[in-house]
Amino acid sequence: MPKIRPIDMATLDQIFDMGGGYVLNFSDKTFAEFFAEELNVDINDDMYYAEGGSKGKRLRYYLKQADTETAVKTLQALWEHREAFRQMRGAVDEVPNAQGRLLDIIDRLRGNKPASESTLVRPAYNWPALEQMRQELIALNDLPPHERGYRFEAFLKSLFDTFGMKARDPFRNRGEQIDGSFVLDGETYLLEAKWHNQLTGNADLHVFHGKLEQKAAWARGLFVSYTGFTDDGLDAFGRGKRLVCMDGFDIHEALRRQIPVNHVIDQKVRRAAETGRIFIRVGDLFPG
Secondary structure (H helix, E strand, O other): OOOOOHHHHHHHHHHOOOHHHOOOOOOHHHHHHHHHHHHOOOOOOHHHHOOOOOHHHHHHHHHHHOOHHHHHHHHHHHHHHHHHHHHHHOOOOOOOOHHHHHHHHHHHHHOOOOOOOOOOOOOOOOHHHHHHHHHHHHHHHHOOHHHHHHHHHHHHHHHHHHOOOOOEOOEEEOOEEEOOEEEEOOEEEEEEEEOOOOOEOHHHHHHHHHHHHOOOOOOEEEEEEOOOEOHHHHHHHOOOOOEEEEEHHHHHHHHHOOOOHHHHHHHHHHHHHHHOOOOOOHHHHOOO
16 A cells, blocks of 8 residues: 655645744644544544644645545645635735645555556656646647547657556447547546537537437446537537547646646536536636
């Protein structure tokens, strides 16, 4: 079971302002209340004082002893508290790429590492390489349209594989072309990828949704339109469908802000379930 490494803990110290034994804006009283209400944990129990009595030292010890899902749940709850307090104050986030770095740690804890031929120790994500990938995405603009479309599909497969999503190349069933597939949290997604000069409207969305409806009931879809979608098309397509949408700017921003793409898609699916909206931008899903 992956554990929180010292380098991860140093990142968490920065994200959750754990210097000097403090944790965010918690007092001793509110710290205990947070753990009791959010996690059903008595953080004042003597067992958590093994490395010291400050809030920061108790939290570090707790995280080092916790199983994976408990540690992840705690980090997610702390993040929600952090963001609620920061937004209430209207404060700018002074920690660069804070959410992306936290999600990076969560992915490593859960074992969602990128595909690699090596089974040796490796970093969760190679962020310099992903910056190069972002530049490659921009460079696709300069290619001829036909070549650009194929290269865009190959780019997306590489992107999904990088985040451990087991992507598959485009394939053809009888009478239809599928631009690929990938797996996220045990769910299979079919891919539709478009790079047109114009925005994508509801006709293309309906065609792809029709393909999904001919598949198993549990199949989901991701429609990636590099240039984006028309507002009228999204409205006409409606809600309550089996797909979510992403555009080129979403991908660019995820890579630029170091937000793992698997978490972007996961949040798009969650918000679609909550709101019925199939296209919500990265900036709205991950404000800051």
